[in-house]
Amino acid sequence: MTSDHIFTWECEARDHEIDFQGRVNNIYYLVYMEHARYKHCKSLGVDFRELHDRNFDLVLIRTEIDFKASLGGTDEFIVTSKLGLMGKIRIVCNQQIIRKNDGKIMAEAKIIVVCIDRASGRPVMPDEIKLKLNLK
Amino acid sequence: MTSDHIFTWECEARDHEIDFQGRVNNIYYLVYMEHARYKHCKSLGVDFRELHDRNFDLVLIRTEIDFKASLGGTDEFIVTSKLGLMGKIRIVCNQQIIRKNDGKIMAEAKIIVVCIDRASGRPVMPDEIKLKLNLK
Amino acid sequence: MTSDHIFTWECEARDHEIDFQGRVNNIYYLVYMEHARYKHCKSLGVDFRELHDRNFDLVLIRTEIDFKASLGGTDEFIVTSKLGLMGKIRIVCNQQIIRKNDGKIMAEAKIIVVCIDRASGRPVMPDEIKLKLNLK
Amino acid sequence: MTSDHIFTWECEARDHEIDFQGRVNNIYYLVYMEHARYKHCKSLGVDFRELHDRNFDLVLIRTEIDFKASLGGTDEFIVTSKLGLMGKIRIVCNQQIIRKNDGKIMAEAKIIVVCIDRASGRPVMPDEIKLKLNLK
Numbered sequence: 001m002t003s004d005h006i007f008t009w010e011c012e013a014r015d016h017e018i019d020f021q022g023r024v025n026n027i028y029y030l031v032y033m034e035h036a037r038y039k040h041c042k043s044l045g046v047d048f049r050e051l052h053d054r055n056f057d058l059v060l061i062r063t064e065i066d067f068k069a070s071l072g073g074t075d076e077f078i079v080t081s082k083l084g085l086m087g088k089i090r091i092v093c094n095q096q097i098i099r100k101n102d103g104k105i106m107a108e109a110k111i112i113v114v115c116i117d118r119a120s121g122r123p124v125m126p127d128e129i130k131l132k133l134n135l136k
Numbered sequence: 137m138t139s140d141h142i143f144t145w146e147c148e149a150r151d152h153e154i155d156f157q158g159r160v161n162n163i164y165y166l167v168y169m170e171h172a173r174y175k176h177c178k179s180l181g182v183d184f185r186e187l188h189d190r191n192f193d194l195v196l197i198r199t200e201i202d203f204k205a206s207l208g209g210t211d212e213f214i215v216t217s218k219l220g221l222m223g224k225i226r227i228v229c230n231q232q233i234i235r236k237n238d239g240k241i242m243a244e245a246k247i248i249v250v251c252i253d254r255a256s257g258r259p260v261m262p263d264e265i266k267l268k269l270n271l272k
Numbered sequence: 273m274t275s276d277h278i279f280t281w282e283c284e285a286r287d288h289e290i291d292f293q294g295r296v297n298n299i300y301y302l303v304y305m306e307h308a309r310y311k312h313c314k315s316l317g318v319d320f321r322e323l324h325d326r327n328f329d330l331v332l333i334r335t336e337i338d339f340k341a342s343l344g345g346t347d348e349f350i351v352t353s354k355l356g357l358m359g360k361i362r363i364v365c366n367q368q369i370i371r372k373n374d375g376k377i378m379a380e381a382k383i384i385v386v387c388i389d390r391a392s393g394r395p396v397m398p399d400e401i402k403l404k405l406n407l408k
Numbered sequence: 409m410t411s412d413h414i415f416t417w418e419c420e421a422r423d424h425e426i427d428f429q430g431r432v433n434n435i436y437y438l439v440y441m442e443h444a445r446y447k448h449c450k451s452l453g454v455d456f457r458e459l460h461d462r463n464f465d466l467v468l469i470r471t472e473i474d475f476k477a478s479l480g481g482t483d484e485f486i487v488t489s490k491l492g493l494m495g496k497i498r499i500v501c502n503q504q505i506i507r508k509n510d511g512k513i514m515a516e517a518k519i520i521v522v523c524i525d526r527a528s529g530r531p532v533m534p535d536e537i538k539l540k541l542n543l544k
Contacts, residue, residue, distance in 0.1 A: 020291070034424065038422075049426070063199070063203075150303060150306070152306065156430050158321070174287045184287070185290070185294070298471075329429055336470075336471070338469065
């Protein structure tokens with residue numbers, strides 16, 4: 001139930017993201033994925049921050065992440081994002097972190113987001129978002 | 137399959153952890169949980185960093201988190217950690233973030249960790265860790 | 273000059289704040305100091321976020337930090353904050369990070385903040401803030 | 409006393425770096441500058457992490473930062489780094505954060521670093537580093 005488009009974003013770790021084991025701290029896998037989702041949505045004309053000003057908040061409700069291998073401090077990597085719909089109002093985003101030099105999948109995630117209408121406090125799926133993100 | 141002991145740690149958000157929506161950014165839920173796990177293990181005599189020096193790395197392999205409500209920037213909260221065993225070598229940690237003033241569960245997580253023996257590169261379950269963490 | 277009151281806050285590093293050299297990354301010294309300032313001001317009835325809603329933003333304009341010794345990953349430490357006035361509108365905050373077990377000063381900072389009135393975009397010193405923070 | 413070379417790195421804020429005032433949190437100015445320094449040194453053949461393995465640690469001893477204007481959440485910006493020598497062993501790095509669309513200087517910093525020989529615990533200036541970084 002996902003659109004076919006896969007968004008990709010190239011990234012590298014920043015110094016303070018390396019842990020005492022010489023690897024990228026797992027926390028930052030989420031940071032990279034969040035930023036890739038943000039860029040993906042924005043590239044389709046949906047800006048989280050601009051939506052917020054119009055009283056819609058995109059809110060994370062669940063994340064599942066499998067960490068398959070450890071990113072080293074100097075690895076370059078690609079973060080992917082693929083959007084789809086789950087039921088009528090849940091947006092599901094499938095994401096991967098792929099090491100650039102050998103294509104190895106380092107982590108895989110399923111992220112579920114809903115759009116909250118702040119006026120009612122309830123989840124909604126505005127047509128505009130459905131259309132722009134090509135959710136089906 | 138978990139030990140009965142629930143470790144708790146009280147926390148509050150730091151300024152830079154509040155997002156543009158006035159709420160604690162979801163990234164930090166993981167940070168809080170990671171630190172609570174670290175403190176939990178350390179209170180039982182198992183120190184991640186000291187283990188690293190002895191060639192054992194505790195490595196995250198999967199996280200599942202349900203975000204149930206949004207922590208506001210000034211909320212005080214409690215982070216829990218409960219350790220158990222899944223199969224023979226996977227350590228499972230069930231965690232919650234609970235708002236202090238009303239006991240509301242803001243997030244719930246299942247975190248799976250393995251101990252890697254750096255000499256062999258393979259996951260192991262040293263008796264010492266099993267005993268100290270009371271895994272069964 | 274400065275009020276006599278010195279605010280103190282006890283802290284410890286979180287796991288992801290430890291760098292590949294086994295020490296607390298310098299970035300976090302600033303994080304700790306920022307949070308101690310926030311708590312100091314709040315304890316005196318001045319809340320940055322609540323001020324923001326009333327169209328006043330407390331904005332950092334300069335930081336000077338001397339890093340004197342490296343915090344180890346397991347060190348407990350105290351962060352201090354002492355507020356004063358520099359000229360008519362600049363708030364100066366002198367801060368230290370002190371290792372708890374031996375009282376050693378690990379870092380020393382001078383932080384300068386101004387209060388911006390968002391209506392005019394200009395720095396101001398509201399009497400209320402001057403009074404509550406006991407600036408003189 | 410600085411070499412003429414100015415290194416530049418293009419960057420943009422990540423979502424969680426935006427604060428409740430809709431601006432990039434000042435903490436991250438340091439993160440961006442640290443990463444630009446790291447990339448600058450690495451481009452000249454000096455890698456902090458590789459040095460660490462050879463018992464030399466590059467350690468921050470002082471930072472002075474003037475925050476001149478606030479980076480908005482969607483601003484693209486350039487981080488610069490210019491290296492020089494101060495006395496015989498202190499490396500000084502002058503850095504700026506420049507908004508891309510209009511060239512406005514958002515922040516300016518002077519960062520002082522020394523190289524510690526872990527064997528002796530004392531600051532040193534290895535010829536190799538002096539040569540590669542073109543310090544004079």
